Amino acid sequence: MGDSISEGTIVQWMKAEGDSVAVDDVLVVLETDKVSVDVRSPEAGTLAAQLAGEGDTVQVSDKPPPPPPKAAPKEPKSEPEAPPKSEAPKEEAPKQTPAKKEPKQEPVKAEPAAPALAPGQKVSLPPIQSAPTTDRTETRIKMTRMRQRIAERLKSAQNTAAMLTTFQEMDMSRLMALRGKYKEEFEKKHGVKLGFMSAFVKASADALREIPAVNGYIDEAAKEIVHRNYVDISVAVASPQGLVVPVLRNVEDMSFADIEKAIADYAVKAKAGKLALEDMAGGSFTISNGGVFGSLMGTPIINPPQSAILGMHATKMRAVVVDGQVVARPMMYLALTYDHRMVDGREAVTFLKSVANKIEDPSRLLLDL
Structure with missing residues (x-):
């Protein structure tokens, strides 16, 4: 296992x-x-x-218990003899009980009359409780092992890491134009649709190499900070059992097509419940896309022992100022939650700004800028 x-x-x-x-x-x-x-x-x-x-x-270590030993047949026991009958006790005459004394009747006192109300005085009455019109029953569902583990790990992350979230807004115009121009040709050649996730994964991989602290972790036992020289990105995928995070390994060497194919394969496996343990082992950084469910802004929680997680959100048309003019542009909020114990605010903001710059101008991904 x-x-x-x-x-x-x-x-x-x-x-x-x-x-x-x-x-x-x-x-x-x-x-x-x-x-x-x-x-x-x-x-x-x-x-x-x-x-x-x-x-x-x-x-995991459970083994079949040995079969129980066969019990020897027991000899039937003879029924004990009935004890001799004793003589019936003589009936005693019933004792006479003393007559009960009737309690004295107390005179009934009349209730005091309610005081008269002054002119204009209000009386406060208790609210009238109406009968519920809806079904007020409860349904209990046992937590699955996966849901219990998710709850345990997320609470552990809150208790251990000094989590802080910083936000960055981003113009999606150029990336959307690039996708619209080449998505059909891309799908014909590679057999997979061109989405936005591949661009964010590549932009994050380049930014992680620029800011190694975001790609590291704290070795609690050795009291050391470990910087990884590779980029393994966990991508949050919804499954019937809960949120799972399969890992894209060595993303720095993957193309857009490689990333899209790997994510599509993981999505199919997740829906069918066929993800293996090795698919989710490891990971140095996580990307969570709440925008597919309509999330406008949120603060994701770190996936331990990683030190940071990037949250993508929904793209909405908003009024922004470009070259002194108010125009409508498709905008997205990015959120980076990081462990402030090892990642400083300057490094976190620099990383987030680097991702935004690469998305706003996708040519930077080709020129390694």
Whole structure:
């Protein structure tokens, strides 16, 4: 299962007890902290027993318990003889109870009359409670292991890192024009659509090489800051189980087409629940695109042990001043959340501004500017 996986939850048994099993048949589906894993049979045979049920948590080191020893047959015990009957006790005459004294009747006092209201005086009455008109029931859903792990890691990031977010607005006009001009030709040649994500991934990779601190992490045990000499970017992808972050490795050597193909493959795997553990291991920086859901602005949370995450948002037409004239331009807000323990504000702003400059003028990506 990998070093980071110690237990899993049984989601579904694919074979029942007594079923015949061929080599590589899926026996059971396990949900781990990161992905769902198909456990396959290493050999052919018959499934003798299911030692745990669906919904049970099992450890990686769990082994089948030994069969219980057969108990020796017990000899039937003879029924004990009934004890001799004792004589019935003599009935005693019922004792007479003293008559109860009736409590004295207290005279009923009349309630004091309500004081008369002065002219113009108001009376405050309790509000009239109307019956609810909607269904006020609750529905409880058990948290999946992946959702529990996501919650644990995000809260740990808040408790550990000194997170700070800085924003930058950006004009998307030139990138949108570039995409509109070449998207059909790009798709015909490479068999994949040209999106905006590849440009942001390339711009981030170049900026990460310019500002190594944003691409590093803190080794807590050694009390050292580690700068990576490669760029592995985690791309947030929605899946039925939650948000997952597969990794694009060595992005500095990838082309636009390579990036778009890799992201498309990961999206298909995520929707089908087929992402493997190695697909999400590692990563030095994360890009999260909340704009596809309509987000205008937000502060993403760092994915530990990374030191920064870039948040993309929706592109909206807004009035901006260009060359002294108020014009409508497609604008986007970028958000960079970073660990202020190792990344200074100057480095964070420089990185974010570098990404924005490359997106606003895509020719900088070709000229390495």
